[in-house]
Amino acid sequence: MFVIQASGAAFLREGRSERQKGYNVTMPSLTAHQVSSQEIAERIKKVREKMEKAGLSAYISFDPDNIYYLTNFANFVHERPFVLVITPSDLTFVIPRLERAHVERHQVGDGLKLVDYAEFPALPGTRWSDRLQDVVPAQGTIGIEGACPAYLSAMVSNPTQVLNVIDAVREIKSPHEISRIAWTCDVMTKAFGMMLGSVKNGTMVAQAIGGVTPYFYQRCLTEASNYNVMSTHAAGLIQPPAYTDDPHNFSCLTAPCEPGGPFLGLIAGKINGYGAEIERTFFLEHVPEEARKPFDTMMEMRHKAYSMLKPGAIGSEIDAACQAIAKKAGYDNPLHRTGHSFGVTNHEAPFLAIGEDNVIQPGMLFSIEPGIYIQGKGGFRHSDTVLVTETGYEILTKYPHDKEELTLS
Known part of the structure; x- marks a missing residue:
């Protein structure tokens, strides 16, 4: 033995x-050391480079593994969605208000904007879909990863393209x-x-x-x-x-x-x-x-x-x-x-x-x-x-x- x-x-x-x-x-x-802000920034840079080559004005990620990769926040999918929106200038995380402190405790990297929504279910004007529409660019093609559910992609009125950009960087x-x-x-x-x-x-x-x-x-x-x-x-x-x-x-x-x-x-x-x-x-x-x-x-x-x-x-x-x-x-x-x-x-x-x-x-x-x-x-x-x-x-x-x-x- x-x-x-x-x-x-x-x-x-x-x-x-x-x-x-x-x-x-x-x-x-x-090493079991925490990921650094510099490492996170380099990953986001590579994602944006692929977005630019694909002609995207934004990229939407729903997959918890991809979100963890770009933010260090680990979550599981439930009825309250977490949605990461990447544009050439901003990184915005649409999250349940209930989880805001949780995200802030674990996130790594500078420039992550948190936009929270009331609850699920919620009244019109306070829903996660309302906050998503607030941050998605009005013009241009939006990239959506293959793991995004249909109910999320249905909320995007722009032309969309299914691309696994973050997966490719990984x-x-x-x-x-x-x-x-x-x-x-x-x-x-x-x-x-x-x-x-x-x-x-x-x-x-x-x-x-x-x-x-x-x-x-x-x-x-x-x-x-x-x-x-x-x-x-x-x-x-x-x-x-x-x-x-x-x-x-x-x-x-x-x-x-x-x-x-x-x-x-x-x-x-x-x-x-x-x-x-x-x-x-x-x-x-x-x-x-x-x-x-x-x-x-x-x-x-x-x-x-x-x-x-x-x-x-x-x-x-x-x-x-x-x-x-x-x-x-x-x-x-x-x-x-x-x-x-x-x-x-x-x-x-x-x-x-x-x-x-x-x-x-x-x-x-x-x-x-x-x-x-x-x-x-x-x-x-x-x-x-x-x-x-x-x-x-x-x-x-x-x-x-x-x-x-x-x-x-």
Whole structure:
């Protein structure tokens, strides 16, 4: 059994066996520090540059993740909408009056104008839609992100264009974001070692994962001085063998862990505002003979993805190469793309998938998680959070990956 005990940058430098030879990789530092006003200003500047290229007089954001990215205010969508309006000169946040103190407590950055509305529902003239119409320019095309609900876009009388401008800016991470994600990876990987360390014959899944969430909060409360509980949504989970062919079925909390496999261990979500994940297929006491071929095929797919992951590569080509390995081995229907990105969420663009011909660039992050799923027999998937560097990549969730290392006693 492998238990992680190292810490900080030294921990993240361990286990480079999957890094492509010859790559000169620079490790990010780890930080849980608050985002700076300068960082927020740079993000807004990039959004405005894309708005100008698209010929927009304003851009409307409703997505809580995009709002958090540009303001540091974390909220969830309910009947009282929060609407961010960006123009070439102003950044205006239409908010419920009830939440004004909450926004002021957490916002970062200069120049954010708060415009509040009475309540929901409210009388005509005091509604959120009235305040929105007050701040949207009377002329020009308004950009609206794809996540905006129809009832919001219906309130805009200008010509509109659906564009995911903020999402596009988020694709390449700044040094601050990379350091925040590296910190999240450190938390998750250590928690993962704790979780697998508690798996024994007869252990109930709920018992094995019980220490994960307390560990998250302990790290946040001791290392993140401006920690906001609303910016952490993460969990640790274990799938026993009977469930692993169904990748997102985690309804097995009362199941006991019994010898054999494949099991899947997973920690995913976002901690202190930034997402990551780590997953491993593992075994208890022994590796069943029928599990060896699909495990080895999954590992071949994984190594292929790493061999192709570098600036200038095409995301769809990486996924196609992984799927070709699966099909050659006799597994015709891979259920899962090779990877997705991370940031202020734990699933976002760009993707490593056959449907997206994106060009990989330094500063992007991806999960590397090609998998094999055999109905009624089990699923096989490792996942790591991986940074694309100037010359290659760096795995931020270092953990053993071979069958022998992942066979628990």
